[in-house]
Amino acid sequence: MATAKNTICLWYDKDAEAAARFYAQTFPDSAVKEVFRAPTDFPSGKAGDVLTVTFTVLGIPCLGLNGGPMFKHSEAFSFQIATEDQEETDRYWNAIVGNGGKESECGWCRDKWGLSWQITPRVLTEALAAGGEESKRAFAAMMTMQKIDVAKIEAARRG
Numbered sequence: 001m002a003t004a005k006n007t008i009c010l011w012y013d014k015d016a017e018a019a020a021r022f023y024a025q026t027f028p029d030s031a032v033k034e035v036f037r038a039p040t041d042f043p044s045g046k047a048g049d050v051l052t053v054t055f056t057v058l059g060i061p062c063l064g065l066n067g068g069p070m071f072k073h074s075e076a077f078s079f080q081i082a083t084e085d086q087e088e089t090d091r092y093w094n095a096i097v098g099n100g101g102k103e104s105e106c107g108w109c110r111d112k113w114g115l116s117w118q119i120t121p122r123v124l125t126e127a128l129a130a131g132g133e134e135s136k137r138a139f140a141a142m143m144t145m146q147k148i149d150v151a152k153i154e155a156a157r158r159g
Helices: 016-026 086-098 122-130 132-142 150-158
Strands: 008-012 031-037 050-057 060-066 078-083 108-110 116-121
Touching: 008 016, 016 031, 016 050, 016 060, 016 086, 078 086, 078 122, 086 108, 086 116, 086 150, 116 122, 122 132, 122 150, 132 150
Parallel strands: 008 060, 078 116
Antiparallel strands: 031 050, 050 060, 108 116
């Protein structure tokens, strides 16, 4: 298997494998590829502990690193997932939030490992790209939401 030229490295305290398996179960075109175990003891673990996990999320190559508790995820990095309709939006949102995650604002949520996700229906992206009053109405509607409500964005687009 060829190694990707660019891989997103995500730092976890100790649950990289659990996170990767959750993402692989939740999103299509996602899989856990390889699990690497530490050959010797290291500062935050022992020989045989999972050190890294290679996986994909919607085809994007990632490396989960069990580096210990010193670094935390923040909203400065997020996966933005484009959804086609309310059903798909609900499915991803509910999977993340319902598995120990937290709701945030404007289509953002955080998984139980602290990684941020933007669950973004295409209708919202299209409305914002339209410009003018349509964009302003869609933006104002979005600002009142946690999970994006497709019907309300469509209504805002129409005015």
